[in-house]
């Protein structure tokens with residue numbers, strides 16, 4: 001989403017590199033380039049103005065001539081100011097002292113509320129909460145069914161006493177306020193500690209929509225009202241956010257569709273314009289494409305400093321501890337690494353989500369964006385298909401895989417023999433390296449380490 005902004009900013013900083021000291025003219029020039037990059041990325045004008053003023057003031061104020069590396073100093077200032085406009089500190093969900101905590105979702109139709117409801121409920125469930133989804137969008141055709149499907153995928157129950165509208169021509173009849181109230185009562189009775197209320201949106205902001213959202217909010221005394229906004233809608237994001245802020249006085253923002261290739265700057269302006277923090281972001285249609293929004297990490301990503309913390313968290317979230325222990329034992333016992341182990345590891349990695357998205361979080365990813373864009377997650381499918389085409393014996397003893405076996409595996413997986421050859425070669429290398437590491441008790445070739 002923020003690729004071109006990221007490219008422009010990193011290019012600006014590159015120009016500063018190697019300068020012994022920065023003159024006022026250097027700072028002016030840099031500020032001008034940053035300003036243009038932000039405006040081209042659709043960041044709202046007042047936000048840009050405030051941003052540039054802050055950067056300039058600090059850059060001129062801090063004694064850059066004495067700084068060890070003035071370019072790095074400027075990056076540091078831009079980074080901190082970027083964190084500021086994104087809302088500063090990470091804002092976590094606030095849970096009610098007496099459960100259930102009521103979370104209500106509001107936003108335009110198509111913003112991604114129903115999808116988000118599923119993701120949020122799964123995320124809460126994975127942390128030991130017992131959420132209940134409540135279907136109050138009785139207006140958009142099939143919204144109730146869609147929530148039920150999402151709930152089923154997430155393994156979270158859905159309270160949906162009213163089927164809602166089933167087709168374009170039908171008039172909405174149900175009372176969403178009553179459903180919301182009944183949903184909270186149901187949660188109390190069945191001891192759910194969190195209630196997530198999905199509400200109706202419309203194509204544009206209007207008074208009826210706002211009144212309904214406000215009525216629900218007041219009726220259930222929502223602890224959190226999350227305003228869900230599609231980051232792809234560009235400049236409209238800011239005006240829509242302002243309207244909802246006045247209409248329902250939301251407590252936090254969720255940015256969706258950050259996986260799109262729109263310019264995204266408007267989404268970056270929402271926190272600054274409304275004074276409400278971005279709390280979550282969504283980057284795809286799958287249940288896993290969901291993250292807590294950390295302003296500092298997002299700033300790092302935009303400035304191409306990588307987001308290693310999120311990577312580690314995703315790994316931890318999806319890592320199977322038993323499988324990790326099994327591998328560690330195997331390693332310690334110096335047993336041979338087999339294709340079955342390889343497959344098991346691939347599946348662990350897959351659980352973390354799209355490989356491409358993961359790689360994009362590495363520091364310096366902007367420099368390899370072209371190659372990363374070409375990375376196809378289906379390459380992993382092909383590797384798995386090849387391993388699946390091997391017999392159980394071949395998987396544990398790959399040495400026996402001769403020419404005719406290779407041809408058979410290639411045919412079975414629908415790939416060229418050269419791909420099977422490549423895989424076997426890489427596998428043998430990995431196997432050797434693991435042996436060496438296990439035997440030497442350390443990384444091969446590391447100074448001071450045996451092996």
Ligand code: GDP
Nearest residue numbers: 109110111112113114115256257282283284285
């Ligand atoms: P609602 O009207 O606000 O409930 O919106 P929906 O949850 O039905 O979402 C509208 C469409 O956007 C659906 O097709 C979703 O699959 C899709 N969608 C939701 N979130 C994302 C996201 O983060 N990325 C992408 N690419 N699509 C999304």
